Amino acid sequence: MAVMNPGNYHDEQSKQNILKMRAVLDTLPPFCRTFFRGIEEYTSPRTRLAYAYDIRLFFEYLHERNPVCAGTDIRDYPITLLDSLTRLDIEEYLEYMSLYQKDGKDISNDERGKARKLAALRSFYNYFYQNEMISKNPAALVPLPKQHEKEIIRLEPNEVAVLLDQVEDGTKLTKKELVYHQKTKVRDVALLTLLLGTGIRVSECVGLDIADVNFDVGGIKVRRKGGFETVIYFGDEVEAALQEYLKQREKIIPEAGHENALFLSLQNRRMAVRSVENLVKKYASRVTTLKKITPHKLRSTYGTTLYQETGDIYLVADVLGHKDVNTTRKHYAAQEDERRRQAAKYVHLREKYND
Numbered sequence: 001m002a003v004m005n006p007g008n009y010h011d012e013q014s015k016q017n018i019l020k021m022r023a024v025l026d027t028l029p030p031f032c033r034t035f036f037r038g039i040e041e042y043t044s045p046r047t048r049l050a051y052a053y054d055i056r057l058f059f060e061y062l063h064e065r066n067p068v069c070a071g072t073d074i075r076d077y078p079i080t081l082l083d084s085l086t087r088l089d090i091e092e093y094l095e096y097m098s099l100y101q102k103d104g105k106d107i108s109n110d111e112r113g114k115a116r117k118l119a120a121l122r123s124f125y126n127y128f129y130q131n132e133m134i135s136k137n138p139a140a141l142v143p144l145p146k147q148h149e150k151e152i153i154r155l156e157p158n159e160v161a162v163l164l165d166q167v168e169d170g171t172k173l174t175k176k177e178l179v180y181h182q183k184t185k186v187r188d189v190a191l192l193t194l195l196l197g198t199g200i201r202v203s204e205c206v207g208l209d210i211a212d213v214n215f216d217v218g219g220i221k222v223r224r225k226g227g228f229e230t231v232i233y234f235g236d237e238v239e240a241a242l243q244e245y246l247k248q249r250e251k252i253i254p255e256a257g258h259e260n261a262l263f264l265s266l267q268n269r270r271m272a273v274r275s276v277e278n279l280v281k282k283y284a285s286r287v288t289t290l291k292k293i294t295p296h297k298l299r300s301t302y303g304t305t306l307y308q309e310t311g312d313i314y315l316v317a318d319v320l321g322h323k324d325v326n327t328t329r330k331h332y333a334a335q336e337d338e339r340r341r342q343a344a345k346y347v348h349l350r351e352k353y354n355d
Contacts, residue, residue: 009207009261009270010223017045024052028059029077035127044226054120061093061100079133082125087138094118094145111145118144152331153291154301155284160196163287167192172286183266188279190245191263191271194220195280195295197238199302199320201225202295206271209260210249213242224321232319300331307332 025033032055036048043051059077062069066089069077097109097117109117118139125139155163166172167188170181181188195205204222212221218239219231234242254261254268261270276295284293291297299320307316317328 009209010227013207014045017049021045021049021052024049024056027074028052028056029075029079029081031079031128031133034133035124038127038131039123050116051120051123054117055124057097057117058093058121061096062089065092065096079128082128083134083136085138087141090118090121090139090142094142114145118142152300152304153293153297154304155288155291155293155297157305159287160301163283164189164192164196166286167283173282177282180266186245186248187263188283190241191276192280192283192298193238193241194234195298196302198232198234199299199306200232201299201321202273202276205295206263206273206276208262210246210262211260213246213262215239215243222321226323230321303328303332 021036025036032052036052039048039051056074059069059074062077062081062085063072063074064070068084069081094114094117097114099106099108101107121139122142125134125137128134129137129140168185170178170185173181191205194200195202198220200220200222204224207223208220214221214231217231217233218235219233221229221231223229249262249264252264252268254264258264258269263271263276265271265275280293280295280298284291287293303316303320306319307313310316313329313332314325316332317325320328322328
């Protein structure tokens, strides 16, 4: 059996997700294990864990709200229960997901949240139906909630410049923040410049090792969703920021198991996704109060700029790591529409020549 390298972020995350998955499975009916084994070949541990959480939520709802299920421990539910449920049961579950309480807290789901939960149930039901273990598939009869497209929130070019200036000089930070800023400024400039200059995901960013940076080709090796690796190329500004940070990084003694990590926290451990989210929030709040800027919004900023400069939706999809170009097109539909509007100005029939 292969031993996972503790310094490999992606392998370590997969290991943690597998352990979490086992804990969730212990709370579910035994037949659920058949489903997760069946989809293991073409799904990541992270995807299966997300499915497991959603399916557990469905069974918890049945246990709490369905009189037939209330008297039986969830772990004792038979697979025949799936056949006894109807389309109405699933629709009522999705409606309940709009707002419910758990551990004394109100939890809500918008159209996207409910669509993800229905997608998990559809996959769950479809597996057993296709394998002739149940005779009905009511989940397939429930339409996906209509999703309203959200406006892409991104930084304008002048806001990008102001943000990076703020990371460098920290003029709007509090006195307490400035103490830490002196220690992290070079790292923070490199990290935000990398996010803005490549459009990589925050999980891809924190997963970078020093060896993944190759200045000879001007690129970084990232692990995409699904586990495949690719090289994303960067420009001069990103290279300069990374070179400056690596000079500082060489002087840091990392904690054991974090020697390979590119970006280190003040505790000299690999930075976590939450840490980067907080970092972006801290600096962005000094630049704009009208936009809620997250690492994903920096990714949108990069994608929008790249599309405006090239007009190549396939290039944008490839660089952002979208498997389906329609995902990219959906996000940047407004820009595509604006480009089509511009076409009306370029073609003249008689007006131009009758002046």
